[in-house]
Amino acid sequence: MTDRPQYFRFHQGEKALPFAAAEYEVRLAGLRRIMADRDVAVAILTSMHNVAYYSGFLYCAFGRPYALVVTAHDCVTISAGIDGGQPSRRSFGDNLTYTDWERSNFWRVVRSVAGIGRVVGYEADHMSVAQSQALRHHLHPTGLIDVAPETMQQRMRKSEAERELIRAGAAVADMGGEAIRDAIKPGAREIDVSMAGRDAMELEIAKRFPEAEYRDTWVWFQSGINTDGAHNPVTARELQEGDILSLNTFPMISGYYTALERTLFLGSVDEASLKIWEANVAAHELGISLLKPGASCAEVTAEINDFFAERDLLQYRSFGYGHSFGVLSHYYGREAGLELREDIETILEPGMVISMEPMLTIPEGEPGAGGYREHDILFITEDGNENITGFPYGPEHNVVG
Structure with missing residues (x-):
């Protein structure tokens, strides 16, 4: 049986973002200040509005999970294979595609960026109970911090x-x-x-x-x-x-x-x-x-x-x-x-x-x-x-x- 990847990069075409790169750099700098103030090592944003605000990519969920993972140095959108290369073209920063060959490949690719045993920032007003349990299972966070209120203040x-x-x-x-x-x-x-x-x-x-x-x-x-x-x-x-x-x-x-x-x-x-x-x-x-x-x-x-x-x-x-x-x-x-x-x-x-x-x-x-x-x-x-x-x-x- 051919080995199938859990995730991969599928990048093709030129970037086409709603705003200039400098706009996203300023937004991400603001998010990283929020993270530093709250002692958050990695932010895992899952809402359509925050993923779009910080990366430019407006996803179409159709029952699948999506995310933007931000660390002190990385900014990576996580998208499903059904979308092909469109997420990479519409994302500021990197993009990783997860496959559906196995359950939980979404969280495996998130883990590849976020690491394990870290303080994680998330959106308590968006993440479901099931996904919150999956986050704990796959990332073993040492702390969970709700960053939704601060990101809303930035977007306002x-x-x-x-x-x-x-x-x-x-x-x-x-x-x-x-x-x-x-x-x-x-x-x-x-x-x-x-x-x-x-x-x-x-x-x-x-x-x-x-x-x-x-x-x-x-x-x-x-x-x-x-x-x-x-x-x-x-x-x-x-x-x-x-x-x-x-x-x-x-x-x-x-x-x-x-x-x-x-x-x-x-x-x-x-x-x-x-x-x-x-x-x-x-x-x-x-x-x-x-x-x-x-x-x-x-x-x-x-x-x-x-x-x-x-x-x-x-x-x-x-x-x-x-x-x-x-x-x-x-x-x-x-x-x-x-x-x-x-x-x-x-x-x-x-x-x-x-x-x-x-x-x-x-x-x-x-x-x-x-x-x-x-x-x-x-x-x-x-x-x-x-x-x-x-x-x-x-x-x-x-x-x-």
Whole structure:
């Protein structure tokens, strides 16, 4: 029987990374400072967002484990044989491929880089119980340190290169919004309108980023009762005169998420709906004015809460008022430390990127029923913020037809 390798190097083609090598060197230097501060000898990162942030490689798990192993000198992505040479082309640093000839080959290749009997940094909010047990079995760590909170803090502070990519994503989201607005008409289905926005964005991303990988760009376009939740999937419901509509465009560029979200009405808006819509727009503008260095997420939340409470609308609030942007997605990644919620005390700093997105959901049967949401992306600057979303909001612009 021919001996089959447990792992090997399959490198072919030129490197094609979302950012320059210097960007990854700075990120890894930050990770190694975290490791030194926590006396961690080797970091084994397993989440899609951290593997992508520190290496550029955005993996497709499909039930298989992946990792980035970082030591004081090494930076190695660990990928499955099904991916061929793509991980090596998309990874800063080295890449090793594990085979499926034997169980646990993933951990054998991790061990070849990480060694045994060392203090290991890992992501407690991502690694499963089963994989944690496998780590202990194969690496015999002398200590396990959760580095997820510190890596999140690093990701929350965006570099100039990241902000440039996010700015481009916001512009693409605006273009998708225009395509959606043009497709809205009585009788059109949510899915038809959604596809118009998605196709426009994917073509624009390919134009702006010809060396990128294209995946995961999507649209949620909701109408009528379907607007009651921010993440309700698209359906085949046909649009009707007087419908409340929710436009949501989400371009994805090399793992970086951006978004545009707007309330619209088809043809006309009734008086009760207009009153709620205008209140939500006013809360949106108040929130934008509060996003500046030195403000805490909890303080911003409290002021918007007071605004809604004064108008007897706070009970209709659906979720927190905003969140961070960067390497995140609807199915991976989240910078929970930078959300506009009552229990988040993070102080806003220049370089952070955050949304303002108040939403009110009025139940069916009540005047103005439906979900109202506006969403802009803002860079925190030295003296305030810069709004990088251009698509207009409010009744003056978004009563369509």
